[in-house]
Structures are given as C-alpha cells and as structure tokens.
Amino acid sequence: MKLKSLFAVAALAAGSSAVQAQDLNITVTNLTQAIYFTPLITAAHTADNQMFSTGSAASTQLQAMAEGGDISGLSTLLTGVNADINENPAGGLLAPAMSTSFMLTNSENNDYLSLTAMILPSNDGFVGLDSWMIPEEAGTYTIYLNAYDAGTEANNELVVEGSGAPGVAGIPAAPGGDAGTGGTGVTSSEGNTMVHIHRGNLGDDNLSGGSSDLTNNVHRWLNPVAKITVVVM
C-alpha cells in the first residue's frame, strides 16, 4: 500500500494522472481437457468488494454461481457497489480449451479485477480470480487461475437434474454428455464450509454404477484450469 501511494505521488509529480479509467482487453482461456465453464462474470471493483475470499464462507450469491452457474446475484451485488462488470462473454458455456475475449473499462478507484464461473461437471466448483490489482503501466499481463470449492455442497459427484438450485445436492449437468449414471455418491458431507482450493473430482471407472457418475480418466483436472491475459491499454 505504501509503495502504491508513493508511486501515485511520483506519477502526479511527473504530470500524469494515475487514477483514471483504463481500457482492459481481457482474454480468458479454459485450459482443461474436459471441464466446461458456465457464463463468466468479470468485475473491476474497489479493494473491499471481493467476489469471493478463500478461508471465508461463500455469500449466497457466490453459492448460486458455484452450484448452478447463476451469476445474477453476483451481478446485482457488484452493480450495487458501482463495479464495472462484464457478463457472459462467451454467450453460454466456455468449452474445454476454448477462449473468449472482451473489453472492460474500469472507472476511478475500481483498481481490482475479479472473475468467477462455475466449472462443470462439479457440485460447487468454480474457477476464480480474486482481486488482482490492475497495473497502472500499459502492457500485457498473464495470470493463471485455480479451481475453488465454494464449500456449500457435498461433492457427491452425482448428476441430478435441477440440482443447480442452492441447497439441492448434485451436479446439474455434464455438458460433454460423457457422465455415467447410477452412482451411490462419493460423500454426503462437506466438512470444509469455507471457500477453499478444490480437491478435484474423484470419478470412477464404472459408467453405470460405482460411487461417482463422473469418469476418473476424463473429468479430473490439475491446476491451473484457466489463463487470463489482460492487455492494459
């Protein structure tokens, strides 16, 4: 913080205004082989308006995004705090290994960039960027993102129609059409109710039974799961 203020003073002294709108050209790449991202929400916001925070309980709005891909609650929250928002740049799902690009202009004091989207198939997994400080210097910046678990639903790994609603256990969809059925459930409890790094899908090798409806050599992932390139104009 001290460094930043010093830098701002130096910039002002040099006759340039550091605190002003910046145009950001943002590209998000899904790095996974078989995991889909639901509609992304990206926001530039002030330091005290995080979309999520590891080690803290998820807001109900974050829960709705992580369990069902519904970003309307987060959008309303962010609008209420004058964030600059981009929603659903891919026009639906961002498929494995695909990219989407969009422009975002941040207004004064919205110095931090965050992004979330649910990852499918998962119970309450999401890809996230939390409060990346937007550089004042023009240039191209690359950030790799991890998968998080909202901590709001047991990772039973069962595909259940309608389970995108908060509080309904299950994976709402496997967009690749490659999930099994008849699983007994990997677990029925969620011991860590704080937002944490997702431990990954387990899956099994039985499409019509076993504990999971997911396939262990298809639906797993390793971090990072996404890459963001931000061009600060």
Next chain:
Amino acid sequence: MSIYNIKGLAPLALVTLLSACGGSDNDIDNDGVIDTPAPMPVEMSYEVTVTNLTYAQPLSPLAVVLHGDSALWTVGEMASTPLEILAEGGDNSELIAMESILASVSGEAAVGPGASTTLTVTTTDEMATHLSIVSMLVNTNDAFTGLTAMDLSSLTVDNPQTWTLGVYDAGTEANSELAGTIPGPADGGTGYIAERDDVDFVAMHPGVVTMDDGLSTSVLTQAHRFDNPAIKLTITRKQ
C-alpha cells in the same frame, strides 16, 4: 573457471575485430565507391537447463529448438503430427526436422525424476527469435511438458530466466493407461500410432488416475501420478 577466462577475453577479441573492420570500413577505393562490408554474423547462444520435478515420470530426450514467432502448440488447437509423435512416443526427431525450425539441439537420453540436464543451442540466424522446449512424460499416453515461442529478445547475456512449467495433453490418444499403450518403463508399450482417438486438441493434462486410485485397467501405479509443475526450466543467453 574456464568460463570466467573466456568472458575476460571476449572484450579484447571484440576490440580487435572492431579495429580490424574499422580499417577497411571507411576506405575509399580507387574507384571512389565506399565499400560496404558484409555484416559480421552475430552468434547467439542459449543454455537451457531442465530439472525433472516429478516422482516417477522420466522425460523423453529434450528438444530445444529456435524458430520465428509461431507456437509449436496452442491450447484449443490440434497437435501437429510431429508433436503427436513426440507426445505419444517420446521421439523428437520429426519435430526437430520441421521446416520452421532454424536451430536445434536434442538431449541424448531421458531425464530421470530428480535429474537435471543442460543443453546449449547456438545460431547465427537472425530469424531465430523464439525458443521452444518440449519433452514427453513417458509413463503416460500423450502427456508432454515444455514452453513454446518464448521471445528471446527479453534475454540479456548471463541473466538467467526461470520458469516452472505444467503438463499438457496432446489430445491425440485417449488416457486409457492400458497395458501396451504407454512407452515408458512402467509399461514398455507402443508409442506413436497415427490414429487419433481423443479430443484432438491440446489442453492442460488432467493427471493420471492409476490402478491405485480407481482405474482398475490402468497399468500405472500411484507412483506415476504427477502434479503441476513438472519441470523447472532455466534459460540463459550466453552470447
């Protein structure tokens, strides 16, 4: 010690060269035309060191290649056949032989877990502006690691840059982990086959499952599991 000596001598050699050139640069011949001597070819040399960070995934002989501004692979795009051959079987010869490759060096042997290897690639070709390095994790179906289209203009002499790098999946062979499909010592199976029975695009690798974690038909064991990053890479421009 010997490196230090060579560095010490280099400026002297340069001065000698420059003064030798200077003698003829501005000569006016009898015909009155100013000579334009051909520019001295500038030799560029890059030292690449890779450390294998995995527990039990030997790396196939490294391919270190110089080329223009184009990537050898891109997430979301189909793997080229030379990349498929490397990623499925560890054979880097086709990749090194690609027309776009302007200079190259290949490792002589696999790099075992915990081991490091250093290779140097040298060129005078001004078009060799980017570097790629690639190697297969041999106890997998089609996993590879590396860095592609690294812009060499960001390197200054003797200022090493270091990366830790993750694992890609070529997307050209399903991750069946079946006996007979994995070329490394875990199996001794077949490497490259032309058929593509997977997603047919490059992505980050989801990891191996193994027989110890629920894939009963896998020939791999818990020991072959890996996580990102898989290698540490250091590139130093030497001249």
